[in-house]
Amino acid sequence: MDITLKTEDLFTTIGLEIHVELNTVSKMFCGCAVGFGGEPNTRVCPVCLGHPGTLPVPNGKAIEFATKISMALGCEIAPRSIFHRKNYFYPDMPKNYQISQYDIPIGSGGFLDVDLDGVVHRVGITRVHLEEDTGKSLHIGGGGRIHDAEYSLEDFNRAGTPLVEIVTEPDITSAEVARAFAQELRLILEFLGVSDVQMQEGSLRIDANISVAREGERGTKAEVKNMNSMRSVLRALLYEEQRQREVLQGDGVLEQSTRHWDEKAGVTQPLRTKEFAFDYRYFPEPDLVPIEPSVEWLRQLTEEIPEVPAERRKRLVAEMNLTAYDAGVVSSSRAIADFYDAAVGAARSSTPKQVANWMSNQLAGLLSEAKQSLAEAKISPRSFAALVDAVSGGDLSRVHGNEVLIEMLATGHESDAIIKDKGFGETTDRGAVESVVDDVLSANPDVVARLKSGDSKPMGFLVGLIMKATRGQANPITVREILDLRLKD
Amino acid sequence: MSITQKDVEYVARLARLALDEDEVAVVAEQLSKILDHAARVTGLDTEGVPPTAHAIPLSNVVREDEVRPSLSQEQALVNAPLEEAGHFRVPRIIE
Amino acid sequence: MSDALWQRTAADLAKLISNGDVSAVEVTSSVIERMQEVEPSVRSFVTQTPEAALATAKWVDDGTAGPIAGVPLALKDIICTKGIRSTASSKMLENYVPPYSATVAARLEEAGLPMVGKTNLDEFAMGSSTENSAFFATHNPWDLERVPGGSSGGSAASVASGQAIWSLGTDTGGSIRQPAALCGVVGLKPTYGLVSRYGLIAFASSLDQAGPITRDVRDAALLLKAIAGHDPHDATSLPDPVPDYVGVLEEGIDGLRIGVVKEISGEGLQPGVKQRFEEAVGLLRKLGAQVGEVSLPTFEFGIDIYYLIAPAEASANLARYDGVRYGLRVDGPDVAAMNAATRSAGFGPEVRRRIMLGTYALSAGYYDAYYGKAQKARTLVIRDFERAYRDFDLLVSPGSPTTAFKFGEKTEDPLTMYLSDICNVPTSLAGAAAISVPCGLSPDDGLPVGLQFMAKPLDESTMLRAAYAFEQELGFADKPPMWTSH
Ligand SMILES: [Mg+2]
Ligand SMILES: [Zn+2]
Secondary structure (H helix, E strand, C coil): CCCCCCHHHEEEEEEEEEEEECCCCECCCCCCECCCCCCCCCCCCCCCCCCCCCCCCCEHHHHHHHHHHHHHCCCEECCCECCEEEECCCCCCCCCEEEECCCCCCEEEEEEEEEECCEEEEEEEEEEEEEECCCEEEEECHHHCHHHCCEEEEECCCCCCEEEEEEECCCECCHHHHHHHHHHHHHHHHHHCCCCCCCCCCCEEEEEEEEEEECCCCCCCEEEEEECCHHHHHHHHHHHHHHHHHHHHCCCCCCCEEEEEECCCCEEEECCCCCCCCCCCCEECCCCCCECCCHHHHHHHHHHCCCCHHHHHHHHHHHHCCCHHHHHHCCCCHHHHHHHHHHHHHCCCCCHHHHHHHHHHHHHHHHHHCCCCCCCCCCCHHHHHHHHHHHHCCCCCHHHHHHHHHHHHHHCCCHHHHHHHCCCCHHHHHHHHHHHHHHHHHHCHHHHHHHHCCCCCCHHHHHHHHHHHCCCCCCHHHHHHHHHHHHHC | CCCCHHHHHHHHHHCCCCCCHHHHHHHHHHHHHHHHHHHHHHHCCCCCCCCCCCCCCCCCCCECCCCCCCCCHHHHHCCCCCEECCEEEEECCCC | CCCCHHHCCHHHHHHHHHCCCCCHHHHHHHHHHHHHHHHHHHCCEEEECHHHHHHHHHHHHHCCCCCCCCCCEEEECCECECCECCCCCCHHHCCCCCCCCCHHHHHHHHCCCCEEEEECCCHHHCCCCCCCCCCCCCCECCECCECCCCCCHHHHHHHHCCCCCEEEEEECCCCCHHHHHHHCCEEEECCCCCECCCCECCCCCCCCEEEEEECCHHHHHHHHHHHECCCCCCCCCCCCCCCCCCCCHHHCCCCCEEEEEHHHCCCCCCHHHHHHHHHHHHHHHHCCCEEEEECCHHHHHHHHHHHHHHHHHHHHHHHHCCCCCCCCCCCCCCHHHHHHHHHHHHCCHHHHHHHHHHHHHHCCCCCHHHHHHHHHHHHHHHHHHHHHHHHCCEEEEECCCCCCCECCCCCCCHHHHHHHHCCCHHHHHHCCEEEEEEEEECCCCCCEEEEEEEECCCCHHHHHHHHHHHHHHHCCCCCCHHHHHC
């Protein structure tokens, strides 16, 4: 080839395939409990062990959750969808077929808008379907790696956990957008309350198809697996993108492959290629009947669907006057959003903007210092609202407020009690400010005289002096109030 | 319609059946004969005819999301050909 | 001399037991003694459970019992029974002891039916002669040189030989009706969804259905009533209430419109079968039925459609036998090799053949031509029936095109064997109900011939009532030669 292939001539195409374990209490097709960890083979029964003669009966809640996910992603809900059997042998799959969906999934044709640095990327959602999870294989010998193992042990506790598979269109143009998409999707799932979305525990699993090619050409895609965190989604895809570019720029040929992300080494590695192509022999699952959601049921579900994070952020900016940043912070998880909403509800005098401000500045900062999540923190929205009220109402300085918040997080005590304990309360605090005001006034009799004669110009100067004397701890509103009283005399 | 020995080998692999050479030939012949007969259905006019997966008019059969008792680990493993540490043990997996 | 207890019908015995004329233990003991006597020559049972049967009988005698309590039963060994090995007559499950019971087994246990054993079948119900059992062949009580039919051959033979008063079989494409016809007993395949499939070791899930094999129509109605009805463990179980099948038996046949299926009432039938069938149709006319001929053009494609659909479903249903969690394991260097070694050793030739056939029919590039096409053709079969039922209340055909055949007669060519279900398969595809009742002995070989009544889905009542009227009028009282040996 005589023309050197420049990086800017190459385009990246990424599609994601996401598996979400639903947080129903029981499994997809039997009554065994859904859970993580525990003694092996203790959450199993004849059905999820695939014993002869057993039959699946679908979990209605799982169908509801899959439908809600489809709705939240703007999908069309199939008026009639069916289950299929996907046939392949694997020792962690009890029936050697997976009950899944094929040509008529529950949801299809949706999209999700992802905002990355102010630019909106629309990613099409091809399909949302329901299926069952497999068990887990433990590889013994050879350092626990499948290829070198001497033998494997099978635990079927996870087998039959309801799983929603979400497949995107290949609309994603960079690793950054892929990560932002995954993060936004995780947030939506969390808001819907349908999954624990813990990537480490495998309740959210993200695989990617990525290809690099010249514009208008079809690339050769690699399927990247084993990305166990949002950070590894970004790293793995950046790596794979670069790898493919280098192959193409070096006049090499890419081969279609499945690649494993090695987090430690920071590289993707090809899995042994299949000896022969998969032939899943999908056919309609004869043990199950179609899902035909009624119009009423769908309407009811629509009503139950909470505001999705993007809508929420938009509303907070437009109606509550929050900055885009603060709106993001107070919508960054279901727990945080719930906390914020409760705090706004409990606040007596503070505005939503003031509550958001305190959450995104003080509270978020302190929590991240302490490496704590809001859920873990010993703080109630009501107590937090009381604190913000005290500060914004002028009863407490910002600095004192921060001190109170630290104490709240450390002890779990109510803000009122701490304010009282520390002597930051209305009376004493005000008393301290009064004495400073009196000192400043007596030290500046000429200024007092000018003010009393009706010249209000030196007021600012006076307030400044007082603030300086209190090292900024006094609340300017309180100072002004006290000044007004003294000058009336 | 004749099924080749290669077809039989491919299908045996999908179905995880080990057939010896003689068997492959016999099965190829038998399957060809059965499918020849069965292929008479291709002559039926099914233009616009919907498929029947079930002969019964049911839909939306679901259960409540409720936990029911599981087997004990001992009960789960009682039929296991080989067990180890509460697991079913299998030979190495080659993907 | 009056009949021995084992010779009586279930309805008679139930009455005797509930009146206190005999105890359930006496009845059960009589059947067990009979088993001891004839089982060595008939070989109906994979597993005999006399102790468990007597324990149940004693429990019935000691306590309050339901209307059919104490009448001994045999279960086809494809029905899972908790704590009692359930083999499907396969080496694969030779030592498999289920941790749960099939819904039908549990219902009959609660009803107080002592279970005397698990009956032999064609491995995984795949066959029409019970010769495909991995363990041994079952002999037809009418002629021990002949097959009892299949796949529920052990169940039919046990009832025909007096080793069980009644039995449950399963029917996927004739596996209750054909052996019933060949053994001179009554066999009923219920509407798909009427009887729970939970715990029936699956062959073809969209077709499998359990049903009674009994000495007469009344017993079939009684046993059907005991097993029918909604089961939350089976998503394809119908919610409909179960009618009183026994109560309608006496309503007669007068005025019913009965269609003779043209496609299977002439050619291809053994002459003796044809003769008895034609006489039976005459009898129906005599009883006041309006008999006419009806054509169901897709009937003759039934076997073809069936042999594309059933093996496909079976190929997936039988994938679970992989040597990992239960059943046979034959070791290998890696999992795939272990799976293949296990499955090749554990499955017999017919099962392997059907798995291959089904896998092929579903594999890439062939789905539309085979499985997909067969599913559409299945719709045509259903439409044919619907059209026929516009003019008729019931349809009739022989229960089987031939009487019992000799061992080995059809094992060489799978296709010939498949064609012995030609009368039975279409109703299975339509998910509808059918019953085979004895209609005499064939004049050419002296072996039983069956008459099959077919009904609309869930119209078991009309079917039973017609079969009962026919049975009463015919008064078929012949029994196999061994019947009197006690
Ligand atoms: Mg999937
Ligand atoms: Zn389970």
